[in-house]
Amino acid sequence: MSMNPNGLRLMELDDISLHVGRPFAEVWPPAAREHIAAVIEAARAGGRSTVRAASDGEGKGSTFTIHLPLSAVHDTDWGCR
Secondary structure, X not given: OOOOHHHHHHHOOOOHHHOOOOOHHHHOOHHHXXXXXXXXXXXXXXXXXXXXXXXXXXXXXXXXXXXXXXXXXXXXXXXXX
């Protein structure tokens, strides 16, 4: 996983290094992970999906809902990453 500075602020994550290499769904609270993983798989299959889920960042007390459009990113051979 990678994230730009605005994404870090939005998700209230202090240190991206704690999340690099982890599946994106694991950044979310346990109750949202199954939904997030399913949306990611739909995007990998070629669809466009939108995640709508609530999170509390790294437990800082504020809860937010994010609407995140997802689509597959392809390498030079059109393989999905």
